[in-house]
Amino acid sequence: MEHLDVLTLEQKARLLSGRGLWHTQAAPEAGVPEIVLADGPHGVRLQEDENATDIMGINASRPATCFPTAAAVGSSWDVEVAARLGAAVGREARGQGVAVLLGPGVNIKRSPLCGRNFEYYSEDPLLSGMLGAAQVEGLRAEGVLASVKHFAANNQETDRAVISADVDERTLREIYLPAFEHIVTRARPATVMTSFNKVNGVHTAEHHWLLTEVLRAEWGFDGVVVSDWGGVHDRVAALLAGLDLQMPGDPAADAAVADAVRRGELDEAVVDRSARRVIDLALAATEGAAEVEGAPEVDADAQHALARLLAADCAVLLKNDGGVLPLTGDTATIAVIGEFATAPRFQGGGSSHVNPTRVDEPLAEIRAAAAAVGVEVTHAAGFDDGAVAVAGAAGVAVVFAGLAERYESEAYDRRTMLLPSDQVALIRAVAAVARCTVVVLANGGAVSLEGWHDDVDAVLEGWLLGQAGGGAIADLLFGVVNPSGRLAETLPLRLEDNPSHLNFPGEFGHVRYGEGVLVGYRYYQSLDVPVRYPFGHGLSYTEFRVTDLAVTMDGDDAATVRAAVTNVGLRAGKHVVQVYVETAAGPVRRPRRELRAFRKVALEPGCSAEVTFRLDRRAFAYYNLDRADWAVAAGEYAVQIGANAADIVAEQRVILPGDLVPLRLTRDSPVGEWLAHPVAGPALVETLVALMPEEQRAEAAAGIEMLHLVSALPLGVILDGGPLDVPPEVVADLVALTDRAPVRV
Ligand code: BGC
Numbered sequence: 001m002e003h004l005d006v007l008t009l010e011q012k013a014r015l016l017s018g019r020g021l022w023h024t025q026a027a028p029e030a031g032v033p034e035i036v037l038a039d040g041p042h043g044v045r046l047q048e049d050e051n052a053t054d055i056m057g058i059n060a061s062r063p064a065t066c067f068p069t070a071a072a073v074g075s076s077w078d079v080e081v082a083a084r085l086g087a088a089v090g091r092e093a094r095g096q097g098v099a100v101l102l103g104p105g106v107n108i109k110r111s112p113l114c115g116r117n118f119e120y121y122s123e124d125p126l127l128s129g130m131l132g133a134a135q136v137e138g139l140r141a142e143g144v145l146a147s148v149k150h151f152a153a154n155n156q157e158t159d160r161a162v163i164s165a166d167v168d169e170r171t172l173r174e175i176y177l178p179a180f181e182h183i184v185t186r187a188r189p190a191t192v193m194t195s196f197n198k199v200n201g202v203h204t205a206e207h208h209w210l211l212t213e214v215l216r217a218e219w220g221f222d223g224v225v226v227s228d229w230g231g232v233h234d235r236v237a238a239l240l241a242g243l244d245l246q247m248p249g250d251p252a253a254d255a256a257v258a259d260a261v262r263r264g265e266l267d268e269a270v271v272d273r274s275a276r277r278v279i280d281l282a283l284a285a286t287e288g289a290a291e292v293e294g295a296p297e298v299d300a301d302a303q304h305a306l307a308r309l310l311a312a313d314c315a316v317l318l319k320n321d322g323g324v325l326p327l328t329g330d331t332a333t334i335a336v337i338g339e340f341a342t343a344p345r346f347q348g349g350g351s352s353h354v355n356p357t358r359v360d361e362p363l364a365e366i367r368a369a370a371a372a373v374g375v376e377v378t379h380a381a382g383f384d385d386g387a388v389a390v391a392g393a394a395g396v397a398v399v400f401a402g403l404a405e406r407y408e409s410e411a412y413d414r415r416t417m418l419l420p421s422d423q424v425a426l427i428r429a430v431a432a433v434a435r436c437t438v439v440v441l442a443n444g445g446a447v448s449l450e451g452w453h454d455d456v457d458a459v460l461e462g463w464l465l466g467q468a469g470g471g472a473i474a475d476l477l478f479g480v481v482n483p484s485g486r487l488a489e490t491l492p493l494r495l496e497d498n499p500s501h502l503n504f505p506g507e508f509g510h511v512r513y514g515e516g517v518l519v520g521y522r523y524y525q526s527l528d529v530p531v532r533y534p535f536g537h538g539l540s541y542t543e544f545r546v547t548d549l550a551v552t553m554d555g556d557d558a559a560t561v562r563a564a565v566t567n568v569g570l571r572a573g574k575h576v577v578q579v580y581v582e583t584a585a586g587p588v589r590r591p592r593r594e595l596r597a598f599r600k601v602a603l604e605p606g607c608s609a610e611v612t613f614r615l616d617r618r619a620f621a622y623y624n625l626d627r628a629d630w631a632v633a634a635g636e637y638a639v640q641i642g643a644n645a646a647d648i649v650a651e652q653r654v655i656l657p658g659d660l661v662p663l664r665l666t667r668d669s670p671v672g673e674w675l676a677h678p679v680a681g682p683a684l685v686e687t688l689v690a691l692m693p694e695e696q697r698a699e700a701a702a703g704i705e706m707l708h709l710v711s712a713l714p715l716g717v718i719l720d721g722g723p724l725d726v727p728p729e730v731v732a733d734l735v736a737l738t739d740r741a742p743v744r745v
Helices: 009-014 070-076 079-095 125-141 169-176 178-187 208-218 235-241 251-262 268-291 300-312 362-372 385-393 421-433 469-477 521-526 671-676 680-691 694-710 715-721 728-740
Strands: 037-039 100-102 145-151 164-166 191-194 224-226 316-320 333-337 376-380 396-402 437-442 458-461 510-512 531-533 544-553 559-567 573-583 593-603 608-615 622-624 629-631 635-644 647-656
Touching (some): 009 268, 070 079, 070 125, 070 300, 079 300, 125 145, 125 593, 145 208, 145 268, 169 178, 169 622, 191 208, 208 235, 224 268, 235 268, 251 268, 300 469, 333 362, 333 421, 362 469, 376 385, 396 421, 521 593, 544 573, 544 635, 559 573, 559 593, 593 608, 593 635, 671 694, 680 728, 715 728
Parallel strands (some): 145 191, 164 510, 191 224, 333 396, 396 437, 437 458
Antiparallel strands (some): 559 608, 573 593, 573 635
């Protein structure tokens, strides 16, 4: 007998929303336990107070290790980092009795202003999807289930509960859905969380096309769709659309579901289906945790050490003129400047806010590293003349700058990318007197480097590195670890250059995704817009060469890419091999190039490795609205290795024959489309010539040529008004021919 059979309608309906904020409902009658859900994604946020009513993390939560935020993990370009982070968070989650961790967040960074960008990985869907899948698998390895969020097109915080993201389907398919699709199809997460916003006018929690047609029918998702906290507006509509679990608990909504069944407005089978999924989730979570051996021993020191290791792989060395970094024993004195050196910014505000087990102080970590090489460290908080004095007296000034917590958070967006003006003034004042100036940044969303970038020698972008970020920064500054992060989003010269700029954050409840698929580097590269640093940029203390690129086709629409990567410098380091595909093939505007594969490779100095990538059909395809499917267009494609999205170091061109598909034409299709059709075009010409009187045939070529002048008109209009008497069955035969004869497109 299945669990459902022993439950009444009311008991089943009760399963469809939580018990309070952080639990599912138990059904003891059927042996179904309750389970605990907690935020995520970069640490466990389990609220101690069962009765707490805030969902934004203002109440104290159990101490947990705060790992690097997703913005930082995105910059690692390393699935190992995401997987290890997932497992480490999973271990703590299991230790705290958490079954489902609410993350990862894989929304695309459409605008640098989104207040939640620190919780998301990248402006690129492949990078987001691969890192997200690794994090989900890491969690699962520790018996903890994931909730991939926020599905979908949740790319701003302004009006997040009511805004409609108005996005065309090709853009959804190519930009905003693929990270979810990748994770759902490859890592099979147990739950997917809907977002607060609407997509094309319908709240995602009530969006049948998203939740049922795409997520379940196309991608094969068989887990639980859970609402964002407070994101359901019409419980019955949500259930019908495919949303199983409403959070937090809502007894009135449960009653409404049962009433709707009793009134005959809702089929009980719909309730059963979702209740069964919630039951399966509770059982799977309990079994999953039980399968992982023993109670987890969480060693806070080891977790902190891991957080430090991972953080060091995330920071991006943007600039390093004259090799000012790494710092060495030759520097007599290092002046450390800025309040973030003693009160670091290392995570974002809102529901992901973790109560850290400890926090590294960057200044103390720098002092320890400096002492090891006999270097003196001085410090000034900044904002007064003390900073200029210590900077002037030192060999190197290291300025800690960035955004304080109030500047960015869940629930609101920023208005500007600029650093606060007092910080810019401080950096410039220090740079004016210091022999060398290094700026270390802490910010969740991208900040502008303009107005001070050219005054300083080095810039290390740390994003929000988690509680051990201070130690990681010291490791990177002193070369204990070689920087290996790469930008997961473009740093534009001006906010106005961002493609979403004229359509962010929307008006009158709608935000129009007018830039379409040209998001982030897809836009900057397509239009050759100069940027401060391109997507994929990041420096190292060593140098890498990528050579021997070889692309071989596997059939018509897949390829194997091989290349050799060599560390030609003097230090061990990690390089990210980035594979892009550039094309203009097809009837749609393609972004100039798109990231299609990547891998981070660790190499000792002088060593080489061969990297191999498989590019499947999707790497060459665009979403064809007419066919409601992915399509590979005939034409030329350049498979490229980029140091970043703007700097291609090797490429090989391949010609793809394109998909062989029926291209159906009718009497209403334009003459131009008829003439361009590789099979029906010549057949049409032949038919028309055959119908001409003998004596006119000599002039046939000129007559046909005339047809090009009316290429935009429907064929039927031309034939009906034309000099030739074309019998309807002849046209019907031509139409049938387009059905029969597939062509390459
Ligand atoms: C956030 C989610 C979070 C949930 C529970 C919501 O405000 O959007 O990301 O998981 O709260 O805290």
